[in-house]
Amino acid sequence: MIELLHEQYESDGSTVLFRCAECGYISLSLGSLHGHIERHRGYTRFNIQVPLTKTAMAKRNALMERTEVLRVDETSEISLEEVEGL
Incomplete structure (x- = not known):
């Protein structure tokens, strides 16, 4: 997936990753991860998000509760052939 707005964070000079507490999905982008987490909750059987409900999108506290930082x-160098999806 191509991200239009790339964001990357650091802590004490080290790269920070964000992980979904429900399934383990990992992203460099907090916004991208929160978009992923939205898929875990609050949709009807027709895959429609119901607005103005407790499961409505963009509830920051609910999203952060499902976010691991x-x-x-440590890093190690690998070859380009070892990268999945390229």
Whole structure:
């Protein structure tokens, strides 16, 4: 998936990743992860988000409760062939 607005965060000079607490999906982008988390909750059987309900989109506290923050402390170099999806 191509992200239109790339965002990247650091903690003490190390890259930060965000992980979905429900399924383990990982992203560099907090916004992208929150978009992913929205798919886990609040949709009708027709895949329609119902507005103005407790499951309505953009409830920051609910999204942050489902967000784990990881700091990358160690890295190792790999070949381009080892990267999935390229």
